[in-house]
Amino acid sequence: MDGLKHADIGAWKYIEEQRHAYFDKMQVWDYTGLGYTRYNAKDVDQDILGCVVENKVLQSSQLSCFQESDLQKTIYPARLNSMDMLPSSSLTGLGEVPSTTDLFMRGRLAKLELSDGNNVYAKLVVGADGSKSRVRELAGIKTTGWNYSQNAIICTVEHSVENFTAWQRFLPNGPIALLPIGDKFSNIVWTMDPTEASDRKTMSEDDFIKAVNDALDYGYGPHPETTTSSPGGLSWLTGDVTISGKERFETPPKVVKLSSERMMFPLSLKHAKDYVSKRVALVGDSAHTVHPLAGQGVNLGFADASALSKAIAEGIALGTDIGETNLLKRYEAERKPANIAMMAVLDGIQKMYAVNFGPLNAFRAAAFHGAHYISPLKKRIISYASGDQSLPLFS
Known part of the structure; x- marks a missing residue:
């Protein structure tokens, strides 16, 4: 821990x-x-x-921290049905202040359709949903193991x-x-x-x-x-x-x-061939599962989250689109060799x-x-x- x-x-x-x-x-x-x-x-x-x-203590503590922070947040208690990404397109023909739909059509946002009927748009989707990751599946990222x-x-x-x-x-x-x-x-x-x-x-x-x-x-x-x-x-x-x-x-x-x-x-060993794709990053068991004999699986996930946060912070500081693959590859380059080892x-x-x-x-x-x-x-x-x-x- x-x-x-x-x-x-x-x-x-x-x-x-x-x-x-x-x-x-x-x-x-x-x-x-x-x-x-x-x-x-x-x-x-x-x-x-x-x-x-214990895992339940970690989850409740992180949720309490998140809820009491000043961050703007919305929690959707729903499952992910589908995830759409559009390729980047020309900026011409759209208004000066583009809507969420405009940004999606430009390829600047991912569109998530949830089981409760809501649609959510995001610059970056982080798959932290475990070894049977729905995010990984919808992103088309293959695994070996x-x-x-x-x-x-x-x-x-x-x-x-x-x-x-x-x-x-x-x-x-x-x-x-x-x-x-x-x-x-x-x-x-x-x-x-x-x-x-x-x-x-x-x-x-x-x-x-x-x-x-x-x-x-x-x-x-x-x-x-x-x-x-x-x-x-x-x-x-x-x-x-x-x-x-x-x-x-x-x-x-x-x-x-x-x-x-x-x-x-x-028990299984599983490793994603890629940790990132456009507007998607995988962390923890979504990217890799290991044998529990040394109790290191969750610690590898924490290290992933820390490295991804650092890459995102650097991107924001530079004014870079945080969903761009080139930025996310910095996270993958740091974590993939350590996890494979x-x-x-x-x-x-x-x-x-x-x-x-x-x-x-x-x-x-x-x-x-x-x-x-x-x-x-x-x-x-x-x-x-x-x-x-x-x-x-x-x-």
């Missing part, structure tokens, strides 16, 4: 009035007992690594103690994440094959809680063995032990109650954990240990996760 961008637009004060959770630690490990790493805010001289905010043979189960759970750590464990069929959202509550994002997901969604609450606790503890395999330096070289220690006198593997807090319904959705990293990790193979398990363990013990790499990963840097391995 990129709090800085929400602070910039004035939405953060509304978020802080609702449920949210700052976290200062992240722990990532795998079911083989070979791979483990832990990140602390203090490693980069920070008090926190990030903040987890594939479906993963995985579904995700998401829900809210309750603990007997407060949680201040973001946890993720890689299991044979996909990762499970436990993310604090405030008080004694956390969100679960659990990836698995579709058959298992259907079973997890319909099983009793008690059985589901037991399965979650099992997945976050000794289920599927042992706790990681962690290494510490000693005068004689490397010594191997198991369980809740101190690493170099400073860090230790910890077991996540037990789940005691299911606090929401369980939702299930299929992140998609490649996440897809690679997903594929690497889709196979249980001895040599590959050892390679994954080495990657974990590098992320844990190589200080510069660890700091860059933390800086990226907390939103301070771009991709740690590609900048």
Whole structure:
């Protein structure tokens, strides 16, 4: 969750009035007992690594910010039926003060026909309507990608103690994440094959809680063995032990109650071939969807929105038509390479954990240990996760 961008637009004060959770630690490990790493805010001289905010809180906070602003605004609670763009035409033969229809006929506006019968005209249409984007479809922008043979189960759970750590464990069929959202509550994002997901969604609450606790503890395999330096070289220690006198593997807090319904959705990788066309720009899931294993999908969308806002502001300052493709291409040029790089990293990790193979398990363990013990790499990963840097391995 990129709090800085929400602070910039004035939405953060509304978020802080609702449920949210700052976290200062992240722990990532795998079911083989070979791979483990832990990140602390203090490693980069920070008090926190990030903040987890529920989608409904984000939406209500942004809406409150928008409604209380001095901006002229109209909200249409309707679906988009059609979108028309006319090519630019000659300016002759029209009045000195052209009407909205005149500007549309000149190709200076997009025309949106809504399901409630209203027509809306705009210099720029921003498609922020998700992975099944109607704006993208009507603009004729194609996508590439594939479906993963995985579904995700998401829900809210309750603990007997407060949680201040973001946890993720890689299991044979996909990762499970436990993310604090405030008080004694956390969100679960659990990836698995579709058959298992259907079973997890319909099983009793008690059985589901037991399965979650099992997945976050000794289920599927042992706790990681962690290494510490000693005068004689490397010594191997198991369980809740101190690493170099400073860090230790910890077991996540037990789940005691299911606090929401369980939702299930299929996972896919999808990328728009173009982010922009004349008078149209795509942001977030409308332009790209990624595997949720690192929780970066929404942050990529925030970065898109920030970059597009910057391009629009530059266009207004220069007196440029904000719907012109040449202006919008600046946004695409900034975001497309960064998004493709992140998609490649996440897809690679997903594929690497889709196979249980001895040599590959050892390679994954080495990657974990590098992320844990190589200080510069660890700091860059933390800086990226907390939103301070771009991709740690590609900048």
